[in-house]
Amino acid sequence: MTVRAAVAGASGYAGGELLRLLLAHPEIEIGALTGNSNAGQSLGALQPHLLPLADRVLRETTPDVLSGHDVVFLALPHGQSAAVAEQLGPDVLVVDMGADFRLKDAADWEKFYGSAHAGTWPYGLPELPGGRAALEGSQRIAVPGCYPTAASLALVPAYAAGLAEPEAVIVAASGTSGAGKAPKPHLLGSEVMGSMSPYGVGGVHRHTPEMIQNLGAAAGEPVTVSFTPTLAPMPRGILATCSAKARDGVTAESVRAAYEKAYGDEPFIHLLPEGQWPSTASVYGSNAVQIQVAHDATAHRIIAISAIDNLTKGTAGGAVQSMNIALGFPEELGLTTIGVAP
Ligand SMILES: NC(=O)C1=CN([C@@H]2O[C@H](COP(=O)(O)OP(=O)(O)OC[C@H]3O[C@@H](n4cnc5c(N)ncnc54)[C@H](OP(=O)(O)O)[C@@H]3O)[C@@H](O)[C@H]2O)C=CC1
């Protein structure tokens, strides 16, 4: 069954990565490609790595252009998806790679995004408890943020198994593509190269409520999250170092067993052998997630570290994986766990 897919935001980083994956997906025919300021430009000029699409011209993002497809991917800035989505019919699968439909709590949305909450869609992180069931047959998918993907996958097994106290500390380094393609002064090469810097410190980053939502659901009780993002001098990748105080009686063996149970059968999650640690280079361009977990017996903490490619598993790969589940395709279709090294 070939499915015709439109991509809105095809000139951006997330849209470009999505197209790279869709070109390798055996059941997808690529339909309309749209943008905003770059409408009218050829994709060859905007995404020169996507050679098979070089002659395709970007169109305006309008309901007319996006209609007539089986799947519409929205890779638009926050707050732009809802108005487009409401004009697409209920029979179209709409996959939103922005934040508009990720949060359940309208007050959280308003606090962190500063606009009216548009609603909540099934959440595109299949590896969460009950994650696949929520996506099967769904016509709407909210793809998670890149940091919440990395952090949730790192800590959910500890919370689901009742091993951790409900106070998580997450420090994550991201490559610069996480900030999108639009020029920003703090992302100039001379600002980023050779330096690492924190931002969004003190509970103000908009991914904090999304992490709280995911960890709280796994724990079955509210979990507080102290999240500190940092910018790293690399184009792609997230390394999330996450920890929480261990509950009484927790041992290195019980922690390891919980992660092996949670992820033993997951196609994209690689719980590394003991003694090996995740690295962003190992998941570059792949939908894989590397995870390692340790029990610090002196500090009484569980430390879980994950590495993802922010553009692949953190956005476009997660979108394709969730689409596959929604449409009844094999979950791994069009996706790879093979990275690029060195
Ligand atoms: N980059 C990442 O690692 C991740 C990104 N995401 C999400 O994906 C979405 C896109 O991010 P990203 O690709 O990084 O951003 P970019 O800035 O690279 O791309 C934004 C895209 O949206 C288009 N666009 C901008 N304004 C409008 C508008 N008003 N109406 C329609 N289209 C518009 C742009 O078109 P044009 O260029 O023609 O102006 C461009 O194609 C965001 O919601 C982001 O949160 C999610 C997880 C990770």
Ligand SMILES: CC(=O)N[C@@H](CCC(=O)OP(=O)(O)O)C(=O)O
């Ligand atoms: C390095 C960097 O700036 N990263 C972005 C997160 C990117 C992302 O995945 O988040 P959304 O999908 O919610 O945009 C940030 O911190 O705002």
